[in-house]
Amino acid sequence: MRALDFNKKWVLVTGASSGLGYEMAQQLAYQYHANLIIAARRADKLNQLKADLERDAHVQVKVIVADLSVSADVERLIAECLNGQELYAAVLNAGITHFGPHADLAQDDFERLVQTNVISVVRITGELVKHFETSGAEGGIMIVSSMAGIFPVPYQAAYSGTKSFLIGFANALAHEIKSRTLSLTIFAPGGIVTEMTATEQFNDLQGWLMPVKQAAKEGIYALKSRKFNYVPGALNRLGNIFMNLLPKKLIVGILARTYQRSLEKVSPAGKAKS
Numbered sequence: 001m002r003a004l005d006f007n008k009k010w011v012l013v014t015g016a017s018s019g020l021g022y023e024m025a026q027q028l029a030y031q032y033h034a035n036l037i038i039a040a041r042r043a044d045k046l047n048q049l050k051a052d053l054e055r056d057a058h059v060q061v062k063v064i065v066a067d068l069s070v071s072a073d074v075e076r077l078i079a080e081c082l083n084g085q086e087l088y089a090a091v092l093n094a095g096i097t098h099f100g101p102h103a104d105l106a107q108d109d110f111e112r113l114v115q116t117n118v119i120s121v122v123r124i125t126g127e128l129v130k131h132f133e134t135s136g137a138e139g140g141i142m143i144v145s146s147m148a149g150i151f152p153v154p155y156q157a158a159y160s161g162t163k164s165f166l167i168g169f170a171n172a173l174a175h176e177i178k179s180r181t182l183s184l185t186i187f188a189p190g191g192i193v194t195e196m197t198a199t200e201q202f203n204d205l206q207g208w209l210m211p212v213k214q215a216a217k218e219g220i221y222a223l224k225s226r227k228f229n230y231v232p233g234a235l236n237r238l239g240n241i242f243m244n245l246l247p248k249k250l251i252v253g254i255l256a257r258t259y260q261r262s263l264e265k266v267s268p269a270g271k272a273k274s
């Protein structure tokens, strides 16, 4: 399959109001001249991004204000993406976490986590794959997972589960796709400097985090060059190989102690909230 060419094509980026999604939207517009459909809950941030990109990057931008934990919003987003303009690529990036003991995660918040990180992604991916298969159009879909989906992170147990689900789902689904012009990419970053990691519970872990510009650049590279599973950062990739050689219990135990220490600096009882 030839590499994707985003020039003047429509690309959906969910979770574009901050962090990785915001940065990928910027790079797709300025460096690749893509037209964008940007989605998230915060209308003010999306409208500001639209104004900036239309004025300075000279691309077209469509805003979809949607709460992806609400299925009616997910259906509206799908309809708006598939009607009106030809969708070329999608970056399914919106996601949330809970950092703290699993016992502190209220059932409602857990359900919102699963709706946002898993159910919306499965629904959108399924509909986009059908669309590309039926139309025969060229395109690419990238699902943003996490290294926490490869090596589960204690104190982000539910989050790790959602990201692991995405890796399993997308790796399996990719083999069901018959189109020769549609690629499915699974992007699994380690920690990144974004709003998600801006809370004081992450203070002790800041040294591990990758600058968001680098993560975004590698994400777009992975989508564009139709990588299948992609971990950004040479150190992360090396770590991934190395950790795979060791017993999972040992690795996850080390992660548990590291994350617990960071949490305890904020709340000695380990009761920090997300």
Ligand SMILES: NC(=O)c1ccc[n+]([C@@H]2O[C@H](COP(=O)([O-])OP(=O)(O)OC[C@H]3O[C@@H](n4cnc5c(N)ncnc54)[C@H](OP(=O)(O)O)[C@@H]3O)[C@@H](O)[C@H]2O)c1
Pocket: 014, 015, 016, 017, 018, 019, 020, 021, 039, 040, 041, 042, 043, 045, 066, 067, 068, 069, 093, 094, 095, 096, 116, 144, 145, 146, 147, 188, 189, 190, 191, 192, 193, 194, 195, 196, 197
């Ligand atoms: N930061 C990390 O260390 C890290 C590491 C690996 C993977 N990731 C993944 O990277 C992705 C982006 O995260 P980030 O680090 O950039 O975090 P972030 O800065 O908090 O951005 C999350 C984005 O998702 C959107 N979002 C959250 N809940 C939503 C909902 N219910 N409906 C619609 N949009 C929603 C947010 O927009 P609104 O609040 O405006 O809705 C925001 O634009 C996530 O999938 C995350 O799991 C992050």
